[in-house]
Amino acid sequence: MDCVEIFIQALKGICDSFHGFLYIPVLITECVKGFLGFESKRKREDSTILDSLKRTLIYNGIFTVLIVPVIYILFPVCYYILSMTNHENFILSITSVFYCIGIIFRIFPVQIYRLGHFYLFQDIAEDVHKLKNGKPQGWESVQVRFADMAFNFVVQFFYGTQLLTISLLPTIWSICFPNTKLHFVPDEWFLQLIILILTSIWYSLCLFEYKWYYFTWNLHRRLGYIEKNWPYFIGFSFFYAVVTTYSDSYCVNALIAGYLFPFYLISTYHSEPEEDVRICSIPFFQPAVMITNFLIKRISMGTTSNNHISTPTLKK
Structure with missing residues (x-):
């Protein structure tokens, strides 16, 4: 395995991931011109992409305004009121619900936003695809498309469960075997690096599957392509994985993931992974x-x- 080739491919993925963020100054310029009353002059092919981006960011802003007060004000107030009562079983149930919600946000921060903004992200992908590759291809049949979507959902669910199990492995071991030490688990920093790498691979699948969906790539081909070109896809989504797991608040991580997702989605259409790489495939x-x-x-x-x-x- 050529370490230089791995580094080059990862660096190329990092560079390609920033293409979509070039739309940020364009969006700011458009907003300033609109606020000052100047007429907007932009290319017709970029018009629909910018409109879809603005619509997505507006919905993200509305979602943030609605969800943040609930998480940080309403929930603590309700918990404080309930803690003053003697209904311990009910309080325990509410606490368990909050804990489960936290776990869901921890495993699926990007997936939660994709589910809530499915059509918005789909519009952006379709607009960029039409600009770069023309009219999207059609699937063989509706049954094949839905079967592929169902397989994709189940595989990603178990991949997320696998990722959570790895991250909680020291905790699970200490609970099950409190008087023994787990020698085969690496240091904490190395374990976090492994989790970031696995998360980067997962996020790349979530981002690129919009592009590959319009190319009618089935799930087997998508997974094989990522596993073959894993250095590139780790580099492409590495910073995305870092910023969406940095905060201790899972809600904040999900909000950050939602704001950055459309720009990374655009970057996938500017990506050019090397086809002939001398790197062994890893079955993530x-x-x-x-x-x-x-x-x-x-x-x-x-x-x-x-x-x-x-x-x-x-x-x-």
């Missing part, structure tokens, strides 16, 4: 794919015995 998604295939086979066996209908598995 293999555990998640194996679990998904196992569940699909179990469901298929039950469905076949009842209705004589088989369910396809995800080849990896």
Whole structure:
């Protein structure tokens, strides 16, 4: 494995990830001109992209204004009022709910925003795709498209669970075996670096799948392409992973992820990973794919015995 080649590809991914942020000064200029009453003069092909970006940022701002007071004012006030009562079981239930919400935000900060802003991000991807590659290609059928989306959702869910398990491994071990030391776990800084690398790979899949969706790439091809060119995709999303996991507040991480996502999404259309790289492939998604295939086979066996209908598995 060529370490120089790995470094070059990672550096290329970092550089390509900043292309979308070139729209920020353009957006600021447009907003200032609109505020001062000057007529906007912009290229027709960039017009729809800028409009989609502004619409996404406005919705993000509205979401921030609504969610931040709830998280930082309403929830603490309600918890304080409930703590003054004697209903300990109810308080424990509320605390458990808040804890589960925190875990969800910790695992899926980007996925939560993608779910809430699916059509907004889809509009940006479609506008950029039309500008760069013309009219998007169509899938073979609706069934194939939805099957691929379902597989994608399940694989990403198990990948997120896998990532959370790795991050909580020292805590889980200390709870299960309080008097023993987990010798095979690396130092904390190294463990955090591994988590950042795995998160970067995951975020690259989330970002590039909009582009590859319009190229009608199935999930098997998307995962294989990332695993083959992993240095580039780690570099592409590394800073995104850092800024969305830096804060101790999972809500703040999700808000940051939402504001940066559309600019990284545009950057994917300016990316050019090297096709012929002399780097071995790393199966980052293999555990998640194996679990998904196992569940699909179990469901298929039950469905076949009842209705004589088989369910396809995800080849990896």
